[in-house]
Amino acid sequence: MPAHDTHAEPKYYQVKKKLLNDIAGLKPGHAIAPERELAEQFRTSRTTVRQALTELVVQGLLERAQGRGTFVANPKTTQTLQLNHPLDDIQANDIFPTSTLLTLDIEHADSEVSLRLELRGGARVVRIEKLRLTSGEPMAIETAYVPASRFPYLKRHLKQHKSLYCALREHYGITLSQAEETIETVLCPPREAMLLHTEVGAPMLLLSRRSYADDGTPVEFARSLYRGDRYKFATKHTRPN
Amino acid sequence: MPAHDTHAEPKYYQVKKKLLNDIAGLKPGHAIAPERELAEQFRTSRTTVRQALTELVVQGLLERAQGRGTFVANPKTTQTLQLNHPLDDIQANDIFPTSTLLTLDIEHADSEVSLRLELRGGARVVRIEKLRLTSGEPMAIETAYVPASRFPYLKRHLKQHKSLYCALREHYGITLSQAEETIETVLCPPREAMLLHTEVGAPMLLLSRRSYADDGTPVEFARSLYRGDRYKFATKHTRPN
DNA sequence: CAGTGGTCTAGACCACCTC
DNA sequence: AGGTGGTCTAGACCACTGT
Numbered sequence: 001m002p003a004h005d006t007h008a009e010p011k012y013y014q015v016k017k018k019l020l021n022d023i024a025g026l027k028p029g030h031a032i033a034p035e036r037e038l039a040e041q042f043r044t045s046r047t048t049v050r051q052a053l054t055e056l057v058v059q060g061l062l063e064r065a066q067g068r069g070t071f072v073a074n075p076k077t078t079q080t081l082q083l084n085h086p087l088d089d090i091q092a093n094d095i096f097p098t099s100t101l102l103t104l105d106i107e108h109a110d111s112e113v114s115l116r117l118e119l120r121g122g123a124r125v126v127r128i129e130k131l132r133l134t135s136g137e138p139m140a141i142e143t144a145y146v147p148a149s150r151f152p153y154l155k156r157h158l159k160q161h162k163s164l165y166c167a168l169r170e171h172y173g174i175t176l177s178q179a180e181e182t183i184e185t186v187l188c189p190p191r192e193a194m195l196l197h198t199e200v201g202a203p204m205l206l207l208s209r210r211s212y213a214d215d216g217t218p219v220e221f222a223r224s225l226y227r228g229d230r231y232k233f234a235t236k237h238t239r240p241n
Numbered sequence: 242m243p244a245h246d247t248h249a250e251p252k253y254y255q256v257k258k259k260l261l262n263d264i265a266g267l268k269p270g271h272a273i274a275p276e277r278e279l280a281e282q283f284r285t286s287r288t289t290v291r292q293a294l295t296e297l298v299v300q301g302l303l304e305r306a307q308g309r310g311t312f313v314a315n316p317k318t319t320q321t322l323q324l325n326h327p328l329d330d331i332q333a334n335d336i337f338p339t340s341t342l343l344t345l346d347i348e349h350a351d352s353e354v355s356l357r358l359e360l361r362g363g364a365r366v367v368r369i370e371k372l373r374l375t376s377g378e379p380m381a382i383e384t385a386y387v388p389a390s391r392f393p394y395l396k397r398h399l400k401q402h403k404s405l406y407c408a409l410r411e412h413y414g415i416t417l418s419q420a421e422e423t424i425e426t427v428l429c430p431p432r433e434a435m436l437l438h439t440e441v442g443a444p445m446l447l448l449s450r451r452s453y454a455d456d457g458t459p460v461e462f463a464r465s466l467y468r469g470d471r472y473k474f475a476t477k478h479t480r481p482n
Numbered sequence: 483c484a485g486t487g488g489t490c491t492a493g494a495c496c497a498c499c500t501c
Numbered sequence: 502a503g504g505t506g507g508t509c510t511a512g513a514c515c516a517c518t519g520t
Contacts, residue, residue, distance in 0.1 A: 203444030308499035
């Protein structure tokens with residue numbers, strides 16, 4: 001069958017809605033029909049079926065396993081991250097019981113990092129990249145940058161400490177007094193997709209944070225990439241008066 | 242050419258990177274080569290080229306116009322929305338000088354709305370749906386729900402007032418004292434894609450808000466869908482001690 | 483080995499825009 | 502009429518998983 005009305009609902013979207021209905025009652029882990037079979041059922045092509053499946057995977061309702069099949073995913077256990085006190089480590093260590101150190105090295109700041117840390121271009125920065133996991137599943141990648149010149153031997157110190165903030169406090173007497181954060185949607189690059197077991201191009205939540213010391217100088221710039229199908233962020237507001 | 246190494250960088254992603262390079266120096270509005278021509282250039286299929294183009298469009302770097310071509314988009318003028326004082330209207334009216342009323346009616350609450358407003362299932366709610374624009378371009382859709390029983394004649398009052406909060410204050414003596422907000426990524430449904438001039442399935446930012454009156458009862462539940470390629474949200478934090 | 487998802491191809495027809 | 506993007510098709514080969 002050829003095309004269709006423009007501005008009508010795309011065919012893949014109708015397939016998606018039908019699939020959504022079909023999997024509504026199924027338990028996590030339940031296998032759904034193979035893509036080729038679904039294409040026959042819906043009298044469409046595998047490409048169209050895959051487009052529908054991809055959106056459902058991106059929304060966290062299905063999981064694909066190469067060579068095995070497509071399965072109903074765990075209930076969208078969207079974790080809620082409170083944005084209230086990012087200056088403590090408590091939260092991170094609470095939500096992510098385990099984390100793997102991916103990178104700990106000294107690099108030359110690219111233009112964005114040097115801008116955010118108010119350094120000259122190419123200044124040396126310590127880069128700390130961690131993979132955060134919950135119940136063994138990779139969920140977020142956090143990359144923090146701090147000026148290397150201000151914190152000599154930081155790399156060494158970090159090997160003995162659990163957290164960056166702890167090291168800053170104990171070895172350099174610095175407490176972070178202020179922070180700005182932004183949240184936006186980005187598409188997952190290949191390397192991060194592999195580490196997080198997601199698909200390349202899947203929408204992710206990017207939380208960027210800049211933290212300041214008491215003297216008002218920026219001390220840390222961090223980028224945290226969260227799986228968009230697993231997380232949401234939360235804030236609370238109270239009226240001043 | 243057939244396939245490729247699994248876990249290698251997908252071909253479309255290489256095309257995307259090359260295109261990114263090519264458009265780096267071009268001004269907004271500049272037309273790029275047609276899809277069929279790009280497919281020849283990169284010695285690949287149109288499908289693959291379109292996959293790369295789609296990601297660039299989603300990131301806000303390109304714009305597609307049916308029948309005309311593909312063009313370099315305006316610089317990613319990502320607007321930053323402060324999350325600090327959502328209880329005032331000031332912000333909304335400041336950032337979005339114009340807004341169109343899409344819907345103003347009374348409906349039966351679905352399960353999510355009744356849950357959030359602590360109503361019984363199917364209770365009647367006033368639904369206010371607005372399209373927010375900046376410089377004539379549609380940027381967000383905001384849908385607010387309030388219990389109909391608590392605010393009689395609200396529909397009528399809203400026709401005379403600029404804002405919901407203003408009407409609540411002046412006609413019912415209610416000021417909102419508290420609010421919770423969550424931010425997550427969702428995929429754009431067809432109707433909203435049409436209204437916002439985006440693509441179906443494009444990643445969007447969904448901000449959900451529940452506001453409480455002084456007596457602690459939930460008064461408003463609102464869902465705001467922002468174009469993911471145009472917005473980011475920002476918060477500031479200050480250490481208590 | 484057969485079956486699954488992962489990627490890519492070549493080409494079709496449509497709707498839209500411009501000339 | 503011709504070119505553009507929008508959607509869909511049928512089918513190919515690959516990598517991976519199970520038997």
